Amino acid sequence: MVSTHHAPPATSAVHLRRLSRSYGEKTALSVDDLTIAPGEFVCLIGRSGSGKSTLLRALAGLDNDVTGSGHIEVPERRSVLFQDSRLLPWASVVDNVTLGLKGEASRVAARDSLADVGLAGRESDYPSRLSGGEQQRVALARSLVREPQLLLADEPFGALDALTRLRMHALLRRLVAEHRPTVVLVTHDVDEALSLGERVLVLEDGRVVLDRRPTPRTAQDRLDERQRLLAALGVDERNADQRLDVPA
Numbered sequence: 001m002v003s004t005h006h007a008p009p010a011t012s013a014v015h016l017r018r019l020s021r022s023y024g025e026k027t028a029l030s031v032d033d034l035t036i037a038p039g040e041f042v043c044l045i046g047r048s049g050s051g052k053s054t055l056l057r058a059l060a061g062l063d064n065d066v067t068g069s070g071h072i073e074v075p076e077r078r079s080v081l082f083q084d085s086r087l088l089p090w091a092s093v094v095d096n097v098t099l100g101l102k103g104e105a106s107r108v109a110a111r112d113s114l115a116d117v118g119l120a121g122r123e124s125d126y127p128s129r130l131s132g133g134e135q136q137r138v139a140l141a142r143s144l145v146r147e148p149q150l151l152l153a154d155e156p157f158g159a160l161d162a163l164t165r166l167r168m169h170a171l172l173r174r175l176v177a178e179h180r181p182t183v184v185l186v187t188h189d190v191d192e193a194l195s196l197g198e199r200v201l202v203l204e205d206g207r208v209v210l211d212r213r214p215t216p217r218t219a220q221d222r223l224d225e226r227q228r229l230l231a232a233l234g235v236d237e238r239n240a241d242q243r244l245d246v247p248a
């Protein structure tokens with residue numbers, strides 16, 4: 001069992017060392033050494049079954065069976081966003097955002113947070129009256145109102161249509177620029193990773209096989225970076241629409 005050392009707020013870096021997770025014979029995750037700097041926006045990509053969710057769950061502290069001779073160091077204040085918003089259907093929007101928090105101050109913060117995600121005036125609505133994109137925005141408000149040092153997101157926009165997804169990208173970029181949490185976001189989408197991530201990690205069989213900090217200056221740089229990631233994912237460049245959510 002790996003001990004989790006909670007770093008003080010000033011050092012909200014993430015460190016993983018010699019960490020592994022197996023299910024029976026299968027090694028789902030095997031990370032030697034990974035450091036994520038405070039405020040860094042990291043996207044994790046990889047084929048289906050490459051270990052992305054396993055890594056995210058380990059970072060979230062949701063997996064007690066992560067083993068290894070090393071350790072995980074993660075900031076204490078973490079929020080997790082999933083593909084589905086996981087809102088409580090019987091609670092109003094504002095109650096979903098404040099869930100588990102007490103006091104008038106948190107209600108005020110929740111209202112501010114809802115305004116931030118463009119949902120001012122919808123506080124008393126119930127989740128069933130919101131669109132999928134709006135529900136995900138409530139989930140985002142719920143995450144951010146906790147002022148996480150580390151925001152973990154597992155395909156948070158995977159279920160949204162293309163236009164809503166682009167809007168969510170813009171919103172997330174703006175909010176992350178304001179709050180400056182460290183972000184680790186799992187995606188199947190190379191373009192999403194390139195558009196959001198300052199750093200992109202490619203996972204294969206539980207290992208980090210590529211670690212890039214793309215800084216494309218020209219359209220050609222961007223294309224080259226995209227091809228590099230696709231090649232690491234084993235996707236035929238001539239058929240770049242190949243789906244990554246299908247195992248190799």
Ligand SMILES: Nc1ncnc2c1ncn2[C@@H]1O[C@H](COP(=O)(O)OP(=O)(O)OP(=O)(O)O)[C@@H](O)[C@H]1O
Binds near residue numbers: 027047048
């Ligand atoms: N609860 C479990 N029991 C057994 N095997 C599991 C379990 N969870 C994950 N695995 C296995 O561990 C490996 C990594 O799974 P993981 O869910 O992390 O992959 P992923 O990259 O997130 O995949 P996807 O993109 O399909 O969500 C896979 O081979 C998977 O079958």
